Amino acid sequence: xxxxxxxxxxxxxxxxxxxxxxxxxxxxxxxxxxxxxxxxxxxxxxxxxxxxxxxxxxxxxxxxxxxxxxxxxxxxxxxxxxxxxxxxxxxxxxxxxxxxxxxxxxxxxxxxxxxxxxxxxxxxxxxxxxxxxxxxxxxxxxxxxxxxxxxxxxxxxxxxxxxxxxxxxxxxxxxxxxxxxxxxxxxxxxxxxxxxxxxxxxxxxxxxxxxxxxxxxxxxxxxxxxxxxxxxxxxxxxxxxxxxxxxxxxxxxxxxxxxxxxxxxxxxxx
Ligand code: PEP
Ligand code: MN
Numbered sequence: 550x551x552x553x554x555x556x557x558x559x560x561x562x563x564x565x566x567x568x569x570x571x572x573x574x575x576x577x578x579x580x581x582x583x584x585x586x587x588x589x590x591x592x593x594x595x596x597x598x599x600x601x602x603x604x605x606x607x608x609x610x611x612x613x614x615x616x617x618x619x620x621x622x623x624x625x626x627x628x629x630x631x632x633x634x635x636x637x638x639x640x641x642x643x644x645x646x647x648x649x650x651x652x653x654x655x656x657x658x659x660x661x662x663x664x665x666x667x668x669x670x671x672x673x674x675x676x677x678x679x680x681x682x683x684x685x686x687x688x689x690x691x692x693x694x695x696x697x698x699x700x701x702x703x704x705x706x707x708x709x710x711x712x713x714x715x716x717x718x719x720x721x722x723x724x725x726x727x728x729x730x731x732x733x734x735x736x737x738x739x740x741x742x743x744x745x746x747x748x749x750x751x752x753x754x755x756x757x758x759x760x761x762x763x764x765x766x767x768x769x770x771x772x773x774x775x776x777x778x779x780x781x782x783x784x785x786x787x788x789x790x791x792x793x794x795x796x797x798x799x800x801x802x803x804x805x806x807x808x809x810x811x812x813x814x815x816x817x818x819x
Contacts, residue, residue, distance in 0.1 A: 729757025
């Protein structure tokens, strides 16, 4: 592969700062929050809960890339403003998806990290636009992207000057249809062999099945992932999007407790 800005030998491993949190320094960082910001109260309730439970970065979608144009599309800028408020109250840095290069400027003041969603991984004008910003980028793997496509997408961002990029494996489409996607755990060590960037996993989108989030988080941890992103909702059965792959507070707490038990075991893999 012809990588100039994100390749492993260009410098030592990249540490990406998101607010006061560092990704890629050997800690296993937990990103969590609702798939979609559905309103101010639900976001604040979730954020306050997550803050008490070791979450480092709050996620929440406001511009939602839904398969159907008739599904809930997100609260857009109003939602991003709630995210900022949640960040001010809890002290957690926040990440949200940007779908259109024209929204980068308006979202910028409210967030700590831009998320590029799976469906936009090869939206090259969007990649270049976030590459010109001085805020970090969470780049999710395209749902049909090869490993090379994935790294080249990161390179597009870095070419513009911004190499504060965290990769995110969120599953790819395969012939398997019982799970929503197939998580490709092998890209975690592979990304570290070829690039200097940290990589996290998203077992919510990676599987689509709530009960698989904990085991796949542990698989990612053992493979050397730098963190995990999990969808959490106060009442997943009533969620406006992705309820089946969201944890409620009780299950999330079980996951955090399990992580506390095992985290130290795989530190040398990161
Ligand atoms: C998300 O994280 O909100 C999301 C839409 O994920 P993906 O882009 O991986 O489908
Ligand atoms: Mn989702």
